[in-house]
Amino acid sequence: MPTIFIDNKPYNVQPGQNVLHAAVSHGLNLPYFCWHPALGSAGACRQCAVQHFKDESDTQGRMVMSCMTAATEGSRFSINHPTAKSFRADIIEWMMTNHPHDCPVCDEGGECHLQDMTVMTGHNKRRYRFKKRTFENQDLGPHINHEMNRCITCYRCVRYYRDVAGGEDLHAFSASNKVYFGRFEDGPLDSEFSGNLVEVCPTGVFTDKTFRAYYSRKWDLQTAPSICQNCSLGCNISPGERLGTLRRVQNRFHPEINGYFLCDKGRFGHRFVNEKNQVKVVHPIGPLIKEGLMIGIGSPRASLEANYALRKLVGADNFYDGHTELEHRLLSKIMEILSQHPETASLEDVRNADAVFILGEDLTQTAPMLALSIRQNLYKRAQDGAGTQGIPDWNDLAIRNAQPELPKVVYLAHDIPTKLDPLVTHKISTDLESIQDWIPALKAAKNPVIIAGTSLGSEPLIRMSIELRKMAPQAKLCYVLPAANSFGLMLLKPKSTPLLTHRGETAIVLENNLPLSTLSHLHNIIAIDFLESETTKNATLALGCGSFAETTGSMVNNEGRAQRYYSVFERREQRPESWRILRDLGDFSWQNIDELCAEFAQEFPIFEPFLKQVHNTQFRIDGQKIARQSPEFSGRTSMYTNISLHEQAPLQDPDSPLAYSMEGYHGDMPPDLASSYWRPGWNSVSAFNSLSHATSGVKLKP
Amino acid sequence: MNKPLTGHIRTDGEAIWIDDYLKLGGYQSLSVISKMLPQDVTKLINDSGLMGRGGAGVSTGFKMAAVPMGEKAATPKYLICNADEMEPGTFKDRWLLEGNPHQLIEGMLVSAYAIEASVAYIFVRGEYKLAIKRLEQAVKEAYSKGFLGQSLDMHVHPSAGRYICGEETALMNALEGKRATPRSKPPFPPAIGVWGKPTLINNVETLCNLPHILNHGIDWYKALSKGVNAGTKIYGVSGHVKKPGAWELPMGTTARELLEVHAGGMKDGYEFKALLPGGASTDFWLEDKLDTPMDFASTAKIGTRMGTGTMIVLDDKTCPIGMLLSLEKFFKQESCGWCTPCRDGLSWVAEILSAFERGDGREADIAQLERHARLLGPGSTFCALAPGAASPLATGLKYFKDEFLRHIQEKSCPYANHLHR
Numbered sequence A: 001m002p003t004i005f006i007d008n009k010p011y012n013v014q015p016g017q018n019v020l021h022a023a024v025s026h027g028l029n030l031p032y033f034c035w036h037p038a039l040g041s042a043g044a045c046r047q048c049a050v051q052h053f054k055d056e057s058d059t060q061g062r063m064v065m066s067c068m069t070a071a072t073e074g075s076r077f078s079i080n081h082p083t084a085k086s087f088r089a090d091i092i093e094w095m096m097t098n099h100p101h102d103c104p105v106c107d108e109g110g111e112c113h114l115q116d117m118t119v120m121t122g123h124n125k126r127r128y129r130f131k132k133r134t135f136e137n138q139d140l141g142p143h144i145n146h147e148m149n150r151c152i153t154c155y156r157c158v159r160y161y162r163d164v165a166g167g168e169d170l171h172a173f174s175a176s177n178k179v180y181f182g183r184f185e186d187g188p189l190d191s192e193f194s195g196n197l198v199e200v201c202p203t204g205v206f207t208d209k210t211f212r213a214y215y216s217r218k219w220d221l222q223t224a225p226s227i228c229q230n231c232s233l234g235c236n237i238s239p240g241e242r243l244g245t246l247r248r249v250q251n252r253f254h255p256e257i258n259g260y261f262l263c264d265k266g267r268f269g270h271r272f273v274n275e276k277n278q279v280k281v282v283h284p285i286g287p288l289i290k291e292g293l294m295i296g297i298g299s300p301r302a303s304l305e306a307n308y309a310l311r312k313l314v315g316a317d318n319f320y321d322g323h324t325e326l327e328h329r330l331l332s333k334i335m336e337i338l339s340q341h342p343e344t345a346s347l348e349d350v351r352n353a354d355a356v357f358i359l360g361e362d363l364t365q366t367a368p369m370l371a372l373s374i375r376q377n378l379y380k381r382a383q384d385g386a387g388t389q390g391i392p393d394w395n396d397l398a399i400r401n402a403q404p405e406l407p408k409v410v411y412l413a414h415d416i417p418t419k420l421d422p423l424v425t426h427k428i429s430t431d432l433e434s435i436q437d438w439i440p441a442l443k444a445a446k447n448p449v450i451i452a453g454t455s456l457g458s459e460p461l462i463r464m465s466i467e468l469r470k471m472a473p474q475a476k477l478c479y480v481l482p483a484a485n486s487f488g489l490m491l492l493k494p495k496s497t498p499l500l501t502h503r504g505e506t507a508i509v510l511e512n513n514l515p516l517s518t519l520s521h522l523h524n525i526i527a528i529d530f531l532e533s534e535t536t537k538n539a540t541l542a543l544g545c546g547s548f549a550e551t552t553g554s555m556v557n558n559e560g561r562a563q564r565y566y567s568v569f570e571r572r573e574q575r576p577e578s579w580r581i582l583r584d585l586g587d588f589s590w591q592n593i594d595e596l597c598a599e600f601a602q603e604f605p606i607f608e609p610f611l612k613q614v615h616n617t618q619f620r621i622d623g624q625k626i627a628r629q630s631p632e633f634s635g636r637t638s639m640y641t642n643i644s645l646h647e648q649a650p651l652q653d654p655d656s657p658l659a660y661s662m663e664g665y666h667g668d669m670p671p672d673l674a675s676s677y678w679r680p681g682w683n684s685v686s687a688f689n690s691l692s693h694a695t696s697g698v699k700l701k702p
Numbered sequence B: 001m002n003k004p005l006t007g008h009i010r011t012d013g014e015a016i017w018i019d020d021y022l023k024l025g026g027y028q029s030l031s032v033i034s035k036m037l038p039q040d041v042t043k044l045i046n047d048s049g050l051m052g053r054g055g056a057g058v059s060t061g062f063k064m065a066a067v068p069m070g071e072k073a074a075t076p077k078y079l080i081c082n083a084d085e086m087e088p089g090t091f092k093d094r095w096l097l098e099g100n101p102h103q104l105i106e107g108m109l110v111s112a113y114a115i116e117a118s119v120a121y122i123f124v125r126g127e128y129k130l131a132i133k134r135l136e137q138a139v140k141e142a143y144s145k146g147f148l149g150q151s152l153d154m155h156v157h158p159s160a161g162r163y164i165c166g167e168e169t170a171l172m173n174a175l176e177g178k179r180a181t182p183r184s185k186p187p188f189p190p191a192i193g194v195w196g197k198p199t200l201i202n203n204v205e206t207l208c209n210l211p212h213i214l215n216h217g218i219d220w221y222k223a224l225s226k227g228v229n230a231g232t233k234i235y236g237v238s239g240h241v242k243k244p245g246a247w248e249l250p251m252g253t254t255a256r257e258l259l260e261v262h263a264g265g266m267k268d269g270y271e272f273k274a275l276l277p278g279g280a281s282t283d284f285w286l287e288d289k290l291d292t293p294m295d296f297a298s299t300a301k302i303g304t305r306m307g308t309g310t311m312i313v314l315d316d317k318t319c320p321i322g323m324l325l326s327l328e329k330f331f332k333q334e335s336c337g338w339c340t341p342c343r344d345g346l347s348w349v350a351e352i353l354s355a356f357e358r359g360d361g362r363e364a365d366i367a368q369l370e371r372h373a374r375l376l377g378p379g380s381t382f383c384a385l386a387p388g389a390a391s392p393l394a395t396g397l398k399y400f401k402d403e404f405l406r407h408i409q410e411k412s413c414p415y416a417n418h419l420h421r
């Protein structure tokens, strides 16, 4: 690890880092705009200026951009040097010449990187006495709001949208101080990853339109670490709630899964939590009187805990899979494969692979972040190529200009055009007739990934994945599964969907909407779900449960990684976890999730390592629970006075080490418990720079 | 032979086409280089002392030698002629392009041979319609005679029209169809240039020197000059002088000679006040610098720059602040918008200068301008456009302080009634 000196203090830095990255990783207050940990350096904003000294005796130094300067062993810099310091204030002053002075009505206010950097440089007095330049905004569709007057021309948006995510309909137009970031004309943004603009843009130009419709300041949102429910990848998210409604979802960094980004499905697909057609909660629920045959149908979108409780209630012999029969067959095959070849690929493995073979998955649609990971993979290959010409990994502009020849990485078998096609080296049809052509590349690859999945319902494709794996023992497997907890459900060994023909059966259907053909055979349905569906409407008894946002549970993603999501909030009219409903139906004694999990681990030792590692209800930091609300959270005593003048007692959370309160622990914490990034002086997502980038979750083997 | 670049250019405005060019000894340098190794051509150019005529005055041989050679070098290698000529007050390349396009093609063939480039582009200012037409015609002729198309392909690429496209790396982005913003350096174009390949880029006038150096040798070439740097130079004068124009003269001719002899002195009724020696991106010179030989080394010695060597003369009837305003407005408008000091700083500068012109200048504005002149100088921006804009601003503030104050006192432009404000 090289050591550099900043203001005469030594700092250890990661090899190959630039000075800015090194400084902010150490928590130093060095302002910047155009650099971003996932975009690299552009040298455009000139905000990150520091003084660079030749050696110890050099006191003059020379001003350089820290983002464009390698942190090499023994090199010496100063953040506090008056030249660089005043230049950084000058930069903000220039940006502010045209910037609106209305933070209080800006959506970004309170979590704005520009606000933070402005305060950090100390610029506070307006000297520019002329009119501000103004722009017209565009309607960019239902997800992204556009307010161009707030732009500081850092170019992050286009560098993300075009260069990272491969979008084409957002660009920089015009020049001088009139550079305009938008579309050629009004219209919804095309990219499946447009939502990341909200976090990439350091100002209030691109903000979350769905959030704006029911807005709250960051400090007034209650947040908790959560897991995306919208596909099987298990991206880490941070939902935010206020006044009993879920307001938005933001990215939660996970180094091996989603990194800095989410797909739009993940970011904007959570609105169902606020839907009105929720199944009524029944309380209290007495034990079920068992009569005749009772079966349970589990769910790939319900937690492990709920599925386990159902299995326990009906017995292993009567516990059925909530997937379709075809899916069950495919998943069983996948589980069989993975029991012999458990090395599954994470998204980070996909980003680093030297060859990726995709069998019949249109990834942009079936597992979007996997598609983005493949784009990121090709950028890494470009970094490698440019590296051989002496260009450091962070010098994004130089890498793109060098246009190194890319190795052949992406092989795809699919019969329809997919958005990844332009990146594909070799495309074949799913009849796999020309798969032979892939074999040399597969065998030659050092760390290839083979991707298949259930979306086309094709067993031959899954069989081919294992054939390929046998030819290349170094390859990792990656399966795209039907739903967020498909893997977890399969680990509970459900039986394939039953042929339901007997009268008098009772079926407990857990968080699942069964096809009508199945429903019509059932005579006595007890349905547990959050939103009304055909199944709850046809049920003898429908019991309302909580959504993922108000319950705590565990899920296993497509790589077999078990992760816990924590309830973000409790509604005033509380909605129970499905496992609590099933506990009452079965007259079990579990008082909290730990007690259930203790039994669960005994019965399914495979989950033991995960349940040991997960932060359970007993976990405390400095003897405290972790606060879900910020210290600045406002309105606590008055926010529900429209319902009752009495101040509500803080709700208790028996299932997690988190508290529904502003009181509790706020400092550094393990990554799987952090849901809101903050450092003194850093109120935006950029605070994450100096926080832990460690991994989390435990990989399980079927 | 003392005007090798322009001596043959016709005075009737017509170009020298292929037959005439051949009759005048054109394309002879190709037989000279055919007997030389590429590296020896580079060495010869290096020894000739030819310095780039695009404004920065970097040794042409040095740049050629930086292009990777041999088996391991990436291919194809590119040669680009920078014919974007949008520097205010500069019209020297246009003369060469319109008058003798084959001379440029021949020069490019020499350079391409030396660096083993197989593709060449002439990136030409979009408004130079006649030059574009003639270049296209000449390239066609050179193909039909077999000069082009054997080892070198050549394309004429009219610019979509921004000043920044003349900056060599922004030019490459423009050529690739990207936004014309400069690239980060290092890596430099000889290592990684257009389409990621080794690229040499030179000015029109620079390239036009090459055939003559090959034909006549370096002693002859050096003897053309009366200054420190070798060869001739196309100088130009514009402003309220009797005979504005451009002339090919020995390198090192003094500004005074240009002004008084070649341009015929100031127009009647006008007094000399100051000049910008080489386009808008250079320092103002007062009377005291007029006897400086106009070459790269002599001007550097007195802490200033010759730039393109095409001067703009300021007289006593023209408002210096009005002149600064029109220069800075140009720079502001042409800022590519990539980096903050240039993008937002030049806009501020232009706003202040406009305020002065309409009589709304204030004392605090002068300090603000001075701050900008300092902050836009070398080292703080991404490319050399802003430092170029800072040169006339810094020296203008120094030399015309009184004029600024008069604008404040009189609450209007003191030159306002004059035609040429």
Ligand SMILES: Cc1cc2nc3c(=O)[nH]c(=O)nc-3n(C[C@H](O)[C@H](O)[C@H](O)COP(=O)(O)O)c2cc1C
Residues within 6 Å of the ligand: B051, B052, B053, B054, B055, B056, B057, B058, B060, B082, B083, B084, B085, B086, B087, B163, B164, B165, B166, B167, B168, B169, B201, B202, B203, B204, B206, B207, B383, B384, B385, B388
């Ligand atoms: C803003 C800007 C505009 C420029 N415009 C031109 C131009 O129009 N023509 C030109 O030859 N060089 C121009 N240059 C200089 C080029 O970047 C480059 O130095 C030159 O083409 C190199 O050629 P030379 O070595 O033959 O002088 C410009 C530089 C800057 C910073």
Ligand code: SF4
Residues within 6 Å of the ligand: A150, A151, A152, A153, A154, A155, A156, A157, A158, A181, A200, A201, A202, A203, A205, A206
């Ligand atoms: S819109 Fe945002 S990200 Fe894009 S340039 Fe402006 S401030 Fe930067």
Ligand code: SF4
Residues within 6 Å of the ligand: A228, A229, A230, A231, A232, A233, A234, A235, A258, A262, A263, A264, A265, A266, A267, A367, A368, A369, A370
């Ligand atoms: S890729 Fe899947 S898990 Fe990740 S954010 Fe998108 S829908 Fe959610």
Ligand code: SF4
Residues within 6 Å of the ligand: B164, B181, B182, B334, B335, B336, B337, B338, B339, B340, B342, B343, B381, B382, B383, B384, B385, B386, B387
């Ligand atoms: S100084 Fe900056 S903004 Fe100005 S032209 Fe150069 S790169 Fe563009």
Ligand code: FES
Residues within 6 Å of the ligand: A020, A032, A033, A034, A035, A042, A043, A044, A045, A046, A047, A048, A049, A065, A066, A067, A068
């Ligand atoms: S962050 Fe370094 S120049 Fe923008």
